[in-house]
Amino acid sequence: MLTLREKYYDFDQISSKVFKCRRDDQFFTMKIVSILNEENQANNGVPYWIIREISILKELDHINIVRLIDVMTDGPDLFLVFEYLDNEFQADFLKNPKMFMYPQMKKEFLYQILNTVAYLHARKILLRDLRPENILVNVRTQVLKIALFGAARTFEAPLEAYSSSVGCLSYRSPEVLFQFGCEKYSTPNDVWAVGCIFGEMLLHRPLFSGPSDVELLDEIFTLLGTPTEETWPGVTSICGTCALMGPPQQPKDLAKEFPMLNPDGLDLLSKMLCLCPNYRISAEDAVKHPYFKGV
Amino acid sequence: MPLDHHLFLEEIKMAHRYPKPLLDTLYCLKDHIHWEEEQVEDDEYSSSTTTTITNTNTDTSSVVFLEHDLFWDREELSSLLAKEHQNQLSNTLQKNLVLASSRQEAVEWILKVNAHYSFSTLTAVLAVNYLDRFLFSFRFQNDSNNNPWLTQLAAVACLSLAAKVEETHVPLFVDLQVEESKYLFEAKAVNRMEILVLSALGWQMNPVTPLSFLDYITRKLGLKGYLCLEFLRRCETVLLSVFAGEGGRMLQADDGGCVWVPMRRENDPS
Numbered sequence: 001m002l003t004l005r006e007k008y009y010d011f012d013q014i015s016s017k018v019f020k021c022r023r024d025d026q027f028f029t030m031k032i033v034s035i036l037n038e039e040n041q042a043n044n045g046v047p048y049w050i051i052r053e054i055s056i057l058k059e060l061d062h063i064n065i066v067r068l069i070d071v072m073t074d075g076p077d078l079f080l081v082f083e084y085l086d087n088e089f090q091a092d093f094l095k096n097p098k099m100f101m102y103p104q105m106k107k108e109f110l111y112q113i114l115n116t117v118a119y120l121h122a123r124k125i126l127l128r129d130l131r132p133e134n135i136l137v138n139v140r141t142q143v144l145k146i147a148l149f150g151a152a153r154t155f156e157a158p159l160e161a162y163s164s165s166v167g168c169l170s171y172r173s174p175e176v177l178f179q180f181g182c183e184k185y186s187t188p189n190d191v192w193a194v195g196c197i198f199g200e201m202l203l204h205r206p207l208f209s210g211p212s213d214v215e216l217l218d219e220i221f222t223l224l225g226t227p228t229e230e231t232w233p234g235v236t237s238i239c240g241t242c243a244l245m246g247p248p249q250q251p252k253d254l255a256k257e258f259p260m261l262n263p264d265g266l267d268l269l270s271k272m273l274c275l276c277p278n279y280r281i282s283a284e285d286a287v288k289h290p291y292f293k294g295v
Numbered sequence: 296m297p298l299d300h301h302l303f304l305e306e307i308k309m310a311h312r313y314p315k316p317l318l319d320t321l322y323c324l325k326d327h328i329h330w331e332e333e334q335v336e337d338d339e340y341s342s343s344t345t346t347t348i349t350n351t352n353t354d355t356s357s358v359v360f361l362e363h364d365l366f367w368d369r370e371e372l373s374s375l376l377a378k379e380h381q382n383q384l385s386n387t388l389q390k391n392l393v394l395a396s397s398r399q400e401a402v403e404w405i406l407k408v409n410a411h412y413s414f415s416t417l418t419a420v421l422a423v424n425y426l427d428r429f430l431f432s433f434r435f436q437n438d439s440n441n442n443p444w445l446t447q448l449a450a451v452a453c454l455s456l457a458a459k460v461e462e463t464h465v466p467l468f469v470d471l472q473v474e475e476s477k478y479l480f481e482a483k484a485v486n487r488m489e490i491l492v493l494s495a496l497g498w499q500m501n502p503v504t505p506l507s508f509l510d511y512i513t514r515k516l517g518l519k520g521y522l523c524l525e526f527l528r529r530c531e532t533v534l535l536s537v538f539a540g541e542g543g544r545m546l547q548a549d550d551g552g553c554v555w556v557p558m559r560r561e562n563d564p565s
Contacts, residue, residue: 044467045486046493048459055460055500071498073490 004074027084032077064116066147089136106201111295112144118283121187130193131171169216170206171196175277177213178238188277195272202258218246225251232276264291397443401450416531420504421457432495444478452488460500505534
């Protein structure tokens, strides 16, 4: 087996632990992860989160997912070799000004995100942390890439079941916010995140941005109405304390909140942002929604 | 035709080893699986590039499917079938009795530790899968004659890796080696073996297993709540007994389909 430096060469540093490198006439991005530091060695070897994430990434093959091509070890370090994305791919796609110049581009990118989520869900893989920072776009070719190891989250740190970062909270579904610290995620949570991204594309700002669970839930209920047993069967047993519900609020008219959106778009958005996870549209159904006719 | 012949011989062997009830339980629906496969291949939505993550856990709070989770349908089955590959270790074991013996000891050890810590059935299935793939990839034939401890070290690493993939709590290396064994390995050695195994398996640590199919079939049957738990528990018991009962038997992933019709009959409320 070839060693790392025999297989790859022409290393060019991008950031502290990320390099561009080459093999034959192809470029790759290499990311270094330390796994055998003293703490790991003294305790329990390769951390579980590294095994789980690499194992999943290794098996994915989809045009809209940044591909993990190779994994190599060299002493205490792990080298992850990803496909290389050139300068045309820009991270945090919602900050790209061209996103707002061509309305059709939003629809195209939304479709690609949903198609990717449907692909993952068909394989029983949950994203759990989908947000604009993890999405790169090439506006010339109109190709979008999701980096499952987001730039905003360092690989060295263990995954927390629940991140307290403000950015992450904005895309949490109500059922997750209700069950603080709960790890019982399921597919509707990812669809909710896509709905938030859809809304953000339209408004040019995060749909929900409260700094805490309680404030975030209040923003959600202000827009979509406070859930009831009728709109969300079982919600009172899920809701940890009545305080999280706040005073009852009526849903706002989405057509007035999103005047730029046509009826099909409003229908899709409302179904992705359905409060009840069981009633929320699936990614598989969402990609077939009339809103995407012609894409 | 050769495959059918092989399966027939397998059934003869089973008939000699187990009382009738277990044989009935293991009634084989291989043809049924193939029929399903043909159906899927005709479907325009079939995908040839697929992967599957399996998580069959009999903990009550985990076996509460949202309606969305009940509709992973055709693409999921085609995903499982496409990902499965033939296990070729059987032939190797037939030619190397020393390796077969140390493998059997390793499997028995894995099952005992699995039971000791009340790990899930999937953890045991994964650990044995890793061990078999590792032994095959490294063609341990020659080494094992001189170093039977290497297979045991691989078993410790494989169980540790399986627990990391599947369990919420993983014991330390030293605590993991709780059952009697001829050898006790220090953390450093298990650490290095873990990396060796991961590299040898290409970091593909979520293979298709019999439980992948059981998970799919259970949801297709629409079983929920207690019925689902009981169904899964019985299927898992059968699978583990196959592991433990027949030394050297390679458990193919779609053997999961063999155990479900009699179970279904028993669980039918009508």
